[in-house]
Ligand SMILES: Nc1ncnc2c1ncn2[C@@H]1O[C@H](COP(=O)(O)OP(=O)(O)O)[C@@H](O)[C@H]1O
């Protein structure tokens with residue numbers, strides 16, 4: 001089965017190869033493990049980009065394949081980040097508190113330690129008690145379970161309500177935006193139990209790894225993110241390659257007809273919605289330790305819209321398109337908004353890219369939607385069509401895409 | 411002979427307009443039936459009701475030996491219970507190959523988990539090839555359904571219906587857009603299928619209906635006007651009025 005799977009999906013092997021070469025190259029160029037050519041902060045940017053590629057894969061499955069334009073998947077991404085962030089913050093603070101209390105003559109009780117941690121974490125919002133949602137924060141494994149279960153559960157409940165009432169199209173998109181906004185507004189409150197607009201911080205420090213420098217940690221996270229992206233790609237390629245992929249594409253194109261074939265369209269939508277929410281959460285859990293901080297602004301509705309823009313620009317309905325779009329747009333974005341691009345003086349007005357970048361991006365999105373609905377991924381069809389006209393325009397695979405991705409990242 | 415499908419006293423209105431008016435209809439487990447009637451008589455709406463697309467305001471629809479009420483089932487559940495439908499306008503998944511279209515329709519478990527782990531076995535490949543052969547699309551298997559001609563799409567949809575192995579088949583105007591030879595082929599196929607299952611064919615074309623050589627139900631303004639052999643109903647004065655009156 002696996003042989004025919006790879007034979008039917010040549011893009012998978014190519015993708016894994018490119019990802020491995022990329023990871024290896026960055027490692028060799030890193031401060032910690034090689035030539036010290038690439039800065040640690042840039043390695044973190046690359047690692048974060050891999051996580052964005054993973055959530056873009058999820059977005060491609062739900063939008064590009066199943067045709068559901070969810071504008072709420074970055075909420076699941078952020079929830080995953082919060083989930084792991086809670087453990088990171090708890091365990092780090094615990095280390096500090098234990099070290100501080102060790103100075104005392106009388107050994108601190110477990111209760112005193114817990115109280116100390118609570119005061120440290122929640123002092124900023126004027127509280128000194130652990131909110132109920134932190135009950136598992138002391139345990140890595142329980143909290144990891146929550147990283148998957150909370151966003152998955154939320155997606156399942158939300159999806160069940162929305163799909164059961166047959167909400168589709170733009171109404172569903174609006175509903176997912178409303179969910180994202182509601183969640184963000186809730187988290188902004190100080191008594192949400194997640195430190196309001198302060199969010200969780202210091203996530204880049206891993207408990208028990210004090211001796212490990214950020215130089216090395218950043219590479220470890222890059223490896224972790226690359227592994228997750230690789231596994232995610234294989235999983236989704238497997239999901240879309242068989243009959244399941246056929247059914248969800250059919251739902252995208254004519255869901256009523258699919259019902260008359262005996263498939264429960266709502267069940268499939270719920271399945272895909274929940275699966276992609278879980279993938280998004282895992283991507284978020286890997287992203288925020290590299291970012292170091294998470295706050296409710298990460299759940300801003302615009303983030304989920306950007307996610308859709310990446311996938312549209314990369315080319316929806318093909319997995320490597322989503323990856324290319326996320327990598328390309330997010331890297332170019334951070335370049336433009338990072339203030340490293342010189343401003344354009346027009347005499348009467350100076351174009352500052354920091355401000356104008358989102359306008360350019362919006363314009364690109366409109367242009368791609370209107371004139372190149374296949375996105376960057378469509379370029380491979382063109383190339384393949386020109387070089388091998390008798391292959392019915394089958395995509396060449398991500399070879400050249402990888403090239404662009406690398407170009408974008410260098 | 412106990413009925414496979416029993417529709418009784420069904421009515422449905424759209425914005426006050428009665429599209430189906432106290433309609434009753436029965437068909438046995440292995441029977442071929444033609445439904446004729448002028449445009450707007452409610453033929454397609456009748457199929458919508460049986461397949462769960464439209465909910466009637468009144469009446470009952472029961473199916474199978476256990477007389478399961480179809481009114482409480484979703485479209486997908488009705489399809490899984492064994493009701494297959496061919497639409498007036500051919501609706502196949504144009505972005506997918508003929509092979510993929512047939513695989514999707516092939517009788518198998520329909521739940522997401524089962525479909526996710528489903529992989530094509532040699533038996534499935536043989537079945538698909540046999541079906542494709544039957545509807546003359548063997549060479550077109552790897553082609554995208556969207557590239558097919560109108561007639562071929564009709565065939566593909568018929569092939570998909572066969573693949574579903576339904577107990578009741580509802581076929582809406584199958585001969586539309588077909589050549590004479592194709593019509594004959596379709597007639598043979600429908601008569602053949604009706605040996606082992608119930609087949610309801612909606613058709614305008616009287617020659618086509620004559621070739622089916624089966625009991626005919628005449629629908630008019632959402633109700634049954636006459637029922638019997640084609641010769642019998644065409645002698646019915648009401649039927650003559652309706653058809654001649656409408657030209
Ligand atoms: N969804 C609907 N909304 C409003 N009117 C409808 C709808 N479906 C069918 N009708 C009306 O019901 C009548 C019967 O239509 P239909 O069943 O399509 O007729 P037939 O298939 O016999 O030509 C027509 O007058 C049609 O306009």
Ligand SMILES: [Mg+2]
Pocket residue numbers: 453454498
């Ligand atoms: Mg009709």
